[in-house]
Amino acid sequence: MIKNKYKILLVEDESNIRNLIATMLETSGYQALLAGSCSMAKTLYTSHLPDLIILDLGLPDMDGMSFLEFVRNESLTPIIVLSARSTEKDKVTALDMGANDYVTKPFSSAELLARVRSGLRNSRYGSVEGRLPDGKFTLKNLEIDYDARQVFIKGEEIKLTQTEYNIVALLSKNCGKMMTYAAIIKAIWGGYAQDGSIKKLQVNMANIRKKFGALPGEANYIINELGVGYRMNAERE
Numbered sequence: 001m002i003k004n005k006y007k008i009l010l011v012e013d014e015s016n017i018r019n020l021i022a023t024m025l026e027t028s029g030y031q032a033l034l035a036g037s038c039s040m041a042k043t044l045y046t047s048h049l050p051d052l053i054i055l056d057l058g059l060p061d062m063d064g065m066s067f068l069e070f071v072r073n074e075s076l077t078p079i080i081v082l083s084a085r086s087t088e089k090d091k092v093t094a095l096d097m098g099a100n101d102y103v104t105k106p107f108s109s110a111e112l113l114a115r116v117r118s119g120l121r122n123s124r125y126g127s128v129e130g131r132l133p134d135g136k137f138t139l140k141n142l143e144i145d146y147d148a149r150q151v152f153i154k155g156e157e158i159k160l161t162q163t164e165y166n167i168v169a170l171l172s173k174n175c176g177k178m179m180t181y182a183a184i185i186k187a188i189w190g191g192y193a194q195d196g197s198i199k200k201l202q203v204n205m206a207n208i209r210k211k212f213g214a215l216p217g218e219a220n221y222i223i224n225e226l227g228v229g230y231r232m233n234a235e236r237e
Contacts, residue, residue, distance in 0.1 A: 006120060009033045009050035011041040011067065012082070013059050017105075021054065021082075024109050030116070037061045042070060050077065052119050054112075057083040057094070065097060072098035078119035078177075082107065088227040092180050095229065100177045102228075118176040121234045137172045139234065142221055144172050153212065163188065164208050167201075171222060176234035178225065205230060 008025055012018040013036045022032040033048055035041035038061050045053070053071065057064035064081070071077055078100045083090070086104040094102055101115050137144040143152045149165055151158045160168065170187050171179060185197045205222070214220040223233045 005031065006052065007031045007033060007048055007050040008116065009035065009041065009044055009048070009053045011035045011038070011053065011059065011064065012056045013037065014056075017056075021112070024113065025116070028113055028116075038064070038067045038070075041067050045071060045074075045077075049075075052078045052080070052116060054080050054082050054116070055099075057081060057085060057090075065094070068094065068097055068099060080112075080115050080119055082112070091225075091228050092182070095178055095180045096182060102178065118234045121176050137175075139172070139175065139221070139232070144169060158211050160208065160211065161204075164204055164211075167204055168208060168222075171230060171232040175232040178229050178231045180229040184229065 006029075008030050010018060010021055010025070010032055012021065012034075015036070018034055018036065022034055025032045033044045033050055035044050036059075038059050041053075041055075041059075044050070055064050055068060059067075064083070068079060068081070071079060079098065080101045080103060081094045081099045082103050082105065083094075084105045091102045100119050103112055103115055135145065135147040137146065141154045144150070145152075146169065149169075151160055151165065151168055166188050167184065170184060181198050181201060182192070185191055185201055188201075189197060191197055205224070209220065209222055212221055214222070221233055222230055224230050
C-alpha cells in the first residue's frame with residue numbers, strides 16, 4: 001500500500017478531466033487538491049503549499065501561464081503543464097517560463113503518473129536526495145563526482161570533454177526536468193539559442209549519448225524531445 005502524503009494541486013476547468021485525474025492520483029496514494037480556475041488555484045496554493053502542480057493552460061478567468069508565473073515568483077514547486085496546446089512554441093514557452101514538464105492532451109494515465117513521479121523526484125534531487133554529502137550524484141548505474149568532474153556508469157569512467165561534462169552535470173542537477181535548448185545553451189555557453197548554437201548542442205549531446213551507450217527505443221539516461229530540449233531521465237529502470 002502506498003503511504004506517501006504528497007499533495008498535488010490539479011488546476012483543470014473541465015470537470016470530467018479533473019475528476020478522472022483526481023481519481024487516478026488518489027488511487028496512486030496522492031492527496032489531490034482541485035481547482036477549476038486560476039483564482040481558486042492561487043487560494044489552494046497559498047493555503048496548502050502543494051508538493052507538485054498539474055496545470056491546464058486554458059482556464060476560464062485567466063491564462064494558466066499567469067498562474068505559472070505566480071508560482072515561480074514564490075517557489076520552485078514542480079509544475080507539470082497539461083494542455084491541448086501541442087506546438088513546439090507552446091511547450092518551449094511554458095518550459096522557459098519555469099514549468100518542469102509538459103504533457104499534451106489526450107494523455108495516458110501511465111505517462112502522467114510517470115511524469116508526476118519524475119517531478120517529485122526532481123524536487124528531491126534539487127534539495128538533498130540524489131546528491132550525496134560527498135558531492136556525488138547517483139541515478140541507477142550512473143554516478144557523477146562533481147568535485148572530481150568525473151562520470152561513471154557501472155563503475156567504469158566515461159571519458160567526457162569539458163563541455164560534455166558541463167552538459168551532463170547541468171542535466172543531473174535538474175534531474176527529471178525537461179531543459180529547453182535555450183536554457184541549456186545559456187547555462188553552458190552564455191549565449192542565445194540560434195541555429196548554430198543548437199547544432200553545437202545537438203552534436204555534443206549525440207556524443208554524450210553514444211558514450212553512455214544509448215540505444216534507440218530504450219529508456220536511456222538522457223532523453224530528447226525534438227524541437228524542445230533534453231531531460232535526465234529519472235524514470236530509468
